[in-house]
Amino acid sequence: MDSEAQRIRTLGILGAGKLGTVLARLAASAGYRVLVATSKDPALIAPAMRAIGAEAASIDTAIEEADAVILALPLGRHRELPVEMLRDVLVIDAMNYWWAADGIRHDLSDPRISTSELVQSFLTGSRVVKALSHMGYQDLEDETRPAGASGRKAIAIAGDDAADLEAASVLVDDLGFDPVIAGPLAAGIMLEPGAEAFGADINAAQLREMLEHFPASQRGIIVARARGETRN
Ligand SMILES: NC(=O)c1ccc[n+]([C@@H]2O[C@H](COP(=O)([O-])OP(=O)(O)OC[C@H]3O[C@@H](n4cnc5c(N)ncnc54)[C@H](OP(=O)(O)O)[C@@H]3O)[C@@H](O)[C@H]2O)c1
Numbered sequence: 001m002d003s004e005a006q007r008i009r010t011l012g013i014l015g016a017g018k019l020g021t022v023l024a025r026l027a028a029s030a031g032y033r034v035l036v037a038t039s040k041d042p043a044l045i046a047p048a049m050r051a052i053g054a055e056a057a058s059i060d061t062a063i064e065e066a067d068a069v070i071l072a073l074p075l076g077r078h079r080e081l082p083v084e085m086l087r088d089v090l091v092i093d094a095m096n097y098w099w100a101a102d103g104i105r106h107d108l109s110d111p112r113i114s115t116s117e118l119v120q121s122f123l124t125g126s127r128v129v130k131a132l133s134h135m136g137y138q139d140l141e142d143e144t145r146p147a148g149a150s151g152r153k154a155i156a157i158a159g160d161d162a163a164d165l166e167a168a169s170v171l172v173d174d175l176g177f178d179p180v181i182a183g184p185l186a187a188g189i190m191l192e193p194g195a196e197a198f199g200a201d202i203n204a205a206q207l208r209e210m211l212e213h214f215p216a217s218q219r220g221i222i223v224a225r226a227r228g229e230t231r232n
Contacts, residue, residue, distance in 0.1 A: 007067075010067050012070070015038065015070075027171075060082075067090070069089055071094060075115055078118075087126065097115055112226045113189075115189075116129075116188040117186060120185060129157060131171075147173055182211050195220075
């Protein structure tokens, strides 16, 4: 696949908290133009974004001018996202259901469906890929390494479209991690809280092995039962 054709050059990030700020810093260091937005006035984050080589923007600008948009806001607030503006946009969903931030939400913790599928069903016209969601922000900050460096860690990606997976893989690689394809968007459930890969700060071979082991894991068994899948 021609990765130049897929390359993201301007990255929008919705959310300027712990995750959004680290991703903005890594992307800016990797040479991306980075536009970061929150639900509030961009002026509030402008100095902090300037200091890390990114730009504060309105949500409209961060979407309109970007080649791809990372969702780094609380999952419980995803219904605030502008569905029409995100139509046809590559949306990289880094969100997780986290009860401490989102409250108790049974709709966001149903083991039959991954949260990225929920996001995709809300953002009907967007191309949603799950990535950059399973590693804690401090590890993301500390573990970035150039391609080929020994000890490089891996980030899993789930999505339904080969070209979008490729674009997300190039981004993950540029941010300093080995991309590992977990499978279609539904496979994103293997990266969510409760799964072994959630919080994983390991290399690509270890992450692949962990994902292969998912069906036999405690969470994998819960998911399979909820989905009415039987194992031989
Ligand atoms: N923290 C981590 O280590 C980590 C790692 C992987 C994934 N994640 C996931 O990433 C997401 C963000 O986590 P976090 O720890 O960075 O949270 P956080 O520190 O609370 O930051 C959340 C950010 O989202 C913004 N926001 C809220 N509603 C928004 C909206 N409608 N549009 C645009 N921006 C909005 C907030 O700003 P305003 O309220 O001012 O709009 C804030 O800047 C969560 O889904 C989390 O599960 C976190």
